[in-house]
Amino acid sequence: MQLSTKHLLGIKYITREDIQLILDTATQFKEVINRPIKKVPSLRDVTVANLFFENSTRTRISFELAEKRLSADTVNFSASSSSVKKGETLLDTVNNILSMKVDMVVMRHPAPGAHVFLSHHIDANIINAGDGTHEHPTQALLDAYSMREAVGDLEGKNIAIFGDILHSRVALSNIFCLRKLGANVRVCGPPTLIPRHIESLGVSVSYDVKKTLQWCDVANVLRIQLERQDVKYFPSLREYTQHFGINKHLLDSLKKDIVIMHPGPINRGVELTSDVADSKQSIILQQVENGVAVRMAVLYLLAEQRQV
């Protein structure tokens, strides 16, 4: 079994079989990271550059841990402390790093499509760690992995994505991933934060949080991305919370248990109240643990394609 692609640019560009292979391989890596010695030597001759042109905590640490647990050499780069500030282009920056014999590039960039552009110009394997409002494929894969762990095979399962769909790369990657795995997907949020024509991706739309919670098996709740909002999409955070926030009272009023997920960082008291985020139904911290295993699987399977 082998991935059909050399890069992970987005879930849009990979097949259902690729997703299954990554998730199955991640299961083996989850066992590895729960051992007393959490390290395997597979990528000992591989060097990975982590290029973060945008801020990140979870994804960056998760990738770095995944690389180190596979015994890869890593170099880290953040735009704020580099020559990008002096006006160097993306391609020049990356080519300079690659000339130091780097095999794989993990990149987060604010411009959607930056990874696709780069894949046309460089030989290294590229992993997208988020490109603007476009895709965040490893987050979607770890979400799918965590959902599979919680509710089993996703074929025919009802998954709802709540919140700021318009600005969320997690939402888009989740939709591609879940649809490829055969799940039914519904997005729910204020009309101003739901992109027009999103139904063309095979999802349904709802503006009613309670009805959507009643419908779904898993609720993936997203953050309101104030930093990407150039105009007001809703009157106030307080009003957003009243209409679209998920709290314990609301969950208790449903006559079923649903799984609560959040890709982080959580705005406690806005999209989720603390009692929900920290409840037994929440698998938010499992998502973070699974993130390392899934990223190990992605790195391993892509490295496999670099024949020596």
Added chain:
Amino acid sequence: MKDNRVILEGKKFKLAIDRLCHELIENHADFTETCLIGVQPRGVLFADHIYNNLQKILDIKDLLYGKLDVTFYRDDFRTRNTPLAASTTKMDFLVDGKKVILVDDVLYTGRTIRAALDALGHYGRPNKVELLSLVDRRFNRHLPIQSDYIGITVDAVDEAYVRVDWAKKSNGNHKILMYTKE
């Protein structure tokens, strides 16, 4: 497949398994400090038979039995034409201070066992590691690795393949085959 030849089957196959179990008992007595570890994927099929047979003979309730996948420790990663899929590792115990019996079906180049020894090191420092192989292909060893317990020794040329075919039922007709590819 051509030149397909059965090397061992039927009663002789069962005898070999029984003999191996008795050899293990001779050296490990009641197995209190011993654990059995099958190498995934095919070594586990063999280890299952050894485990079940030992239970029948000795009725050891708490014999430690693990399944170890060595895919991530192999030294031919990125050099194979067809990548190997990883199997499940199931090790619910540490091997610190234990006598480990590594179980694999065919010992050939010794590279799988080298990887298994690396993987094993991540579960502690065993007192001793022994190797149990159903088939020992004597020629073309790449590393100084030998079996402590051997079901059958086979002298085969490099072009030949040796495979163990396990029947669906545990008391079915298991076979060891030797063949060359067309």
